[in-house]
Structures are given as C-alpha cells and as structure tokens.
Amino acid sequence: MMHCTVAIIGAGPSGIAAGVQLTRCGIPTVVLEGGAVGGLLRNAHWVENYPAFPNGIKGIDLARRMEEQLYAIGVELLPQSVQAVDWDGKQFYLVTSTQTIACEFLVIASGTRPRLLPDQIVEKAAQIRIFYQVVDLNQPHQAKIAILGAGDAAFDYALNLAADNAVEILNRTERKRCLALLWERAKCLPTIRYTPNAELLWVESEGATGLRLTLSCAGKTETRHVDYLLVAIGREPNLGFLNPVFAQQLVMLETAGQLYRIGDVQNGIYRQTAIAVGDGLKAAMQIYHQILEVSK
Numbered sequence: 179m180m181h182c183t184v185a186i187i188g189a190g191p192s193g194i195a196a197g198v199q200l201t202r203c204g205i206p207t208v209v210l211e212g213g214a215v216g217g218l219l220r221n222a223h224w225v226e227n228y229p230a231f232p233n234g235i236k237g238i239d240l241a242r243r244m245e246e247q248l249y250a251i252g253v254e255l256l257p258q259s260v261q262a263v264d265w266d267g268k269q270f271y272l273v274t275s276t277q278t279i280a281c282e283f284l285v286i287a288s289g290t291r292p293r294l295l296p297d298q299i300v301e302k303a304a305q306i307r308i309f310y311q312v313v314d315l316n317q318p319h320q321a322k323i324a325i326l327g328a329g330d331a332a333f334d335y336a337l338n339l340a341a342d343n344a345v346e347i348l349n350r351t352e353r354k355r356c357l358a359l360l361w362e363r364a365k366c367l368p369t370i371r372y373t374p375n376a377e378l379l380w381v382e383s384e385g386a387t388g389l390r391l392t393l394s395c396a397g398k399t400e401t402r403h404v405d406y407l408l409v410a411i412g413r414e415p416n417l418g419f420l421n422p423v424f425a426q427q428l429v430m431l432e433t434a435g436q437l438y439r440i441g442d443v444q445n446g447i448y449r450q451t452a453i454a455v456g457d458g459l460k461a462a463m464q465i466y467h468q469i470l471e472v473s474k
C-alpha cells in the first residue's frame with residue numbers, strides 16, 4: 179500500500195495550490211486527478227478577475243500555467259480517480275481503480291459536478307451529443323449548438339463558441355442570472371441568439387445529423403435541430419465518492435484538522451478561481467503548522 183502524509187483529491191486550481199505549497203514545505207504529498215489537470219477552469223472563455231493578468235487570460239491557458247507550476251515544483255501527481263475513502267481513527271484510506279493509498283491528512287478539492295437533465299426528457303440515443311462542459315465539445319466548427327441555462331456559465335460558453343458556430347441560449351424563464359457584462363457582450367454577437375421562456379420538453383437523436391429539441395416557448399410548442407446540446411443548469415458539490423457513514427464524519431474530521439474541503443466543493447455560490455487557490459494555500463499552511471506543532 180502506498181503511504182503519504184497528505185493526499186489531495188482533485189487537481190483543479192485549489193488542489194494544485196495546496197499541492198504546490200505542501201511540496202514546497204517538504205511534506206510528502208500526492209495529488210490524485212481523475213480527469214484533466216486544471217479542472218473546471220479549462221472551460222472559462224476569458225478570465226478577467228484573476229490577479230496578474232491585466233488583459234485577462236483564457237481559462238485553458240491559465241490552467242496550463244498552473245499545471246506547468248505543478249510539474250516545476252515537483253508535485254507528485256497520480257492520474258487516478260478516487261472511488262472510495264475510509265478512516266480508521268488514525269489514517270485515511272483512498273481507494274482508486276489500481277491501488278489503496280494511506281495518508282494522515284486528506285484534502286478534498288474535488289470541485290462540483292453538473293446538474294444533469296432528467297432521464298425522462300432524453301432519448302437514450304441522444305446522450306452522445308449532450309455535453310456538460312464546453313471543453314468536451316472539442317472546439318466544434320460551423321456547428322449549431324443549443325445551450326441550456328442562463329447563468330454565467332451558459333453565457334460564457336456561448337461567447338466561447340460564437341466565433342465559429344451558431345449558438346442559441348435557451349432560458350426556461352424570463353430572468354437572466356449572468357453578469358451584466360456577459361449579457362452585453364452576447365447580445366452584440368449575431369451568432370448568439372437568446373430565447374427566454376423556453377422550456378426543454380424532449381431531446382431525441384436524428385442519427386448522424388444531430389438532435390431534435392422539442393421546446394415549450396411561451397406556451398407554444400417549437401422544435402430546434404442542432405448538432406449539440408450544452409447543458410449549464412447548475413452544479414453541486416462533487417462528493418459522490420464518499421459513503422454515507424464517512425460523509426457523517428466530515429465535520430468532526432475538519433474540526434480535528436485532519437480533513438480539509440477546499441475550493442468549489444465547499445464554496446456555495448462563491449465559486450471562483452482566486453478563492454479556490456486561496457483555500458488551497460490556506461489548507462496547506464494549516465497542515466504544515468499542525469505537523470510542526472506535533473514534532474515540537
């Protein structure tokens with residue numbers, strides 16, 4: 179069994195920041211990442227609120243810089259997804275598909291998972307053209323894309339795709355929940371169409387030609403033919419790998435300073451990169467000081 183002092187679940191901005199700081203402090207640390215290093219940030223069209231980039235930076239480029247820093251500092255990264263976590267009163271045990279890792283401190287930096295469309299409105303064959311992150315679309319070209327949602331992510335996705343595709347944002351209600359500046363930018367672009375009061379009723383496959391969406395638009399039934407559907411209807415903490423018994427011990431372990439939840443997984447509506455990075459740095463410093471205290 180592998181053993182380390184600290185294990186970090188997730189290599190998004192918060193996990194990277196924690197991993198970099200702990201490694202700098204000389205504390206044996208591993209970071210486990212089940213997807214792509216950089217996490218959700220890789221989707222951000224243009225990040226304008228992360229200090230040190232006066233003209234903004236693409237999320238994918240900022241994520242790449244963070245990844246480079248991870249390697250430059252020599253953080254140990256395991257490309258493995260954590261499937262379960264256990265605690266025996268002294269150590270944590272992280273189970274991945276290939277091994278079990280024991281550690282004394284656990285940092286959960288697993289971010290959020292998307293709210294999914296209900297199965298009953300999606301034909302099974304249509305699933306293949308439905309996405310929840312813009313990076314998974316793999317830079318489509320001249321495609322027709324419907325985006326479901328009306329928050330920052332939906333508008334950010336639209337701005338990301340509009341240069342090369344025709345996009346329609348479908349909002350279930352009248353109310354937009356995005357930053358005013360995203361709306362201002364979106365409404366100037368002829369390749370972005372915005373439709374309020376459009377409720378998605380049914381998604382079906384049209385084979386190789388795409389998807390057929392059935393909508394209720396202000397009470398009238400309408401259809402759309404699109405290549406892809408991108409869903410941005412909210413996100414929730416990603417803690418599915420914790421069994422209910424362990425989940426009940428989270429607060430106790432946090433109070434004892436053994437476990438830390440950092441970044442989007444615990445930040446509610448305050449899901450921003452700089453906050454996630456700050457959380458990671460703080461957790462790393464707290465762990466470092468605890469280790470120093472014990473060794474006095």
Ligand SMILES: Cc1cc2nc3c(=O)[nH]c(=O)nc-3n(C[C@H](O)[C@H](O)[C@H](O)COP(=O)(O)OP(=O)(O)OC[C@H]3O[C@@H](n4cnc5c(N)ncnc54)[C@H](O)[C@@H]3O)c2cc1C
Nearest residue numbers: 188190191192212213217218219222260289441442450451
């Ligand atoms: C479209 C969009 C635009 C955005 N724009 C901005 C912006 O302009 N400015 C800004 O500050 N923020 C922006 N954000 C938010 C920013 O991306 C997040 O706040 C940030 O990525 C949170 O970092 P995190 O490390 O907490 O979580 P995440 O980035 O979600 O990283 C979590 C990581 O954990 C991994 N993971 C999860 N479960 C497991 C497991 N069981 N085992 C192993 N690995 C696991 C995931 O694969 C992921 O890589 C945007 C987000 C989106 C979607």
